[in-house]
Amino acid sequence: MSTESVTSARADNAPLAPVAVSLTLATAGPLPTPLAKGAAEAVPVAIARQPRFFIGLVGAPDVSTVRFASVERPLLNLGLTLEYQLSNRLRISTGLLRGNKEYYARRNDYDWTNYPRAQTRDFDWVEGKCTVLDVPLNLRYDAVVRDNARWFGTVGLSSFFMHRENYSYDYREGGENKLWEMPGLVNANHHLFSVLNLSAGYERSLGQHWRLQAEPYAKLPLGGVGAGKVKLTSAGVFLGVKYGF
Numbered sequence: 191m192s193t194e195s196v197t198s199a200r201a202d203n204a205p206l207a208p209v210a211v212s213l214t215l216a217t218a219g220p221l222p223t224p225l226a227k228g229a230a231e232a233v234p235v236a237i238a239r240q241p242r243f244f245i246g247l248v249g250a251p252d253v254s255t256v257r258f259a260s261v262e263r264p265l266l267n268l269g270l271t272l273e274y275q276l277s278n279r280l281r282i283s284t285g286l287l288r289g290n291k292e293y294y295a296r297r298n299d300y301d302w303t304n305y306p307r308a309q310t311r312d313f314d315w316v317e318g319k320c321t322v323l324d325v326p327l328n329l330r331y332d333a334v335v336r337d338n339a340r341w342f343g344t345v346g347l348s349s350f351f352m353h354r355e356n357y358s359y360d361y362r363e364g365g366e367n368k369l370w371e372m373p374g375l376v377n378a379n380h381h382l383f384s385v386l387n388l389s390a391g392y393e394r395s396l397g398q399h400w401r402l403q404a405e406p407y408a409k410l411p412l413g414g415v416g417a418g419k420v421k422l423t424s425a426g427v428f429l430g431v432k433y434g435f
Contacts (some may be wrong), residue, residue, distance in 0.1 A: 241399060241434025244273040248430035256295035256420045265290040266428065271430065279332040287324040291422065313361035318366035320416060323351040326387055336393040348385040350415050353377060357417065379416055386410040401432040
């Protein structure tokens, strides 16, 4: 056998040698993060708590009349108010208001039962000057609500506590002009829920806690007040500032 044949046979019968193959892996991107509680979870937003309880100071130029016989100059009323918000549109309020009432009334507008001498005298007009403590109980409805403003209407009742009362009248007796003055009465007459309160107004927000308010009002008599049980009507415009908790 020739050398060439042996070499060829060995080459044909030799075991296969392993061949090293270099594999290149593509660089993978970052793995997707798992979805947590939904595809797009909203970030919670803190909502400021709106006040529900308000305390306020009010002042008003106030005019008074008895059966519209005469209307005198306006006098200052001052007071403290307390208000609680029942819902977005409803509020209940009370307070303590100190009012000055000055008026002229006709003789027939007074009840003179407790003053028999007056029934025999000749006079036409009576002047009244009173200091009244007014305790209201009102329900307010906000008809128009905006982000920083509200238009509202209010209805309620007031109790009048007559702190001081002074009455006088000019009369003729024996051909002479004379003046009668009732001695000043102090805390002598109280009238529970004797006045109807009606008003409408505008409230403006100054930040989260402070409010400004303007409120035209009328106080209508449901019964007589004071020593003479007169039907006293009052009107004015409350101007005030409130702080909410």
